[in-house]
Amino acid sequence: MAQTLPKYVLFTLFIFSTLLVAQSHQFSRKLSTKSLGFKKEKVSHFHFYFHDTVSGDHPSAVRVVDTTLTNTPETFFGGITVIDDPLTVGPEPNSKIVGRAQGIYAAASLSEISFLMTLNYVFVEGKYNGSTLSILGSNPVFSKVREMPIVGGSGLFRFARGYALAKTHSVDTTSGNAVVEYNVYVLHY
Numbered sequence: 001m002a003q004t005l006p007k008y009v010l011f012t013l014f015i016f017s018t019l020l021v022a023q024s025h026q027f028s029r030k031l032s033t034k035s036l037g038f039k040k041e042k043v044s045h046f047h048f049y050f051h052d053t054v055s056g057d058h059p060s061a062v063r064v065v066d067t068t069l070t071n072t073p074e075t076f077f078g079g080i081t082v083i084d085d086p087l088t089v090g091p092e093p094n095s096k097i098v099g100r101a102q103g104i105y106a107a108a109s110l111s112e113i114s115f116l117m118t119l120n121y122v123f124v125e126g127k128y129n130g131s132t133l134s135i136l137g138s139n140p141v142f143s144k145v146r147e148m149p150i151v152g153g154s155g156l157f158r159f160a161r162g163y164a165l166a167k168t169h170s171v172d173t174t175s176g177n178a179v180v181e182y183n184v185y186v187l188h189y
């Protein structure tokens with residue numbers, strides 16, 4: 001078939017198809033991480049305390065959803081809490097703030113107190129100011145150490161992944177306020 005077409009017809013078709021490709025909008029293309037300014041991937045360790053204040057004059061966690069199941073049995077199942085909890089260098093309430101945990105935790109187990117954690121650590125400290133890490137994990141609060149995946153990040157944490165280890169530091173059983181120690185390991189550029 002091609003052999004029967006004159007050369008100038010083939011040439012015209014070739015030019016035409018090139019123009020069509022050039023004019024179409026480009027949906028995807030391959031890039032190197034270098035071309036986006038990323039250097040070597042590294043691992044960083046962060047250590048801080050998470051202050052979950054559910055009652056008192058200045059709560060940073062508010063229960064926004066209660067269900068008929070929320071208090072029966074005592075797993076709070078279905079309860080949803082929105083938080084803006086300070087993250088500090090030390091466990092004391094007036095310790096230096098390095099960021100905040102902003103997001104939601106939802107009681108997601110029928111058999112124990114375990115939360116689905118969906119939140120961002122929004123950092124304010126030094127070069128990390130404005131960078132965030134996104135957490136999506138399961139938090140059975142009576143386990144000694146809970147591991148939650150870091151599923152992404154922004155700013156200095158673009159392409160981040162890793163894990164957070166949570167260990168309860170103290171709980172006030174009357175107020176429900178808790179301080180949790182976090183060790184976070186992150187792969188990022």
Ligand SMILES: *[C@@H]1O[C@H](CO)[C@@H](O)[C@H](O)[C@H]1NC(C)=O
Pocket residue numbers: 124125126129130
């Ligand atoms: C973090 O950045 C914001 C906005 O750029 C700035 O207003 C703030 O002072 C910075 N905080 C710290 C602790 O450096």
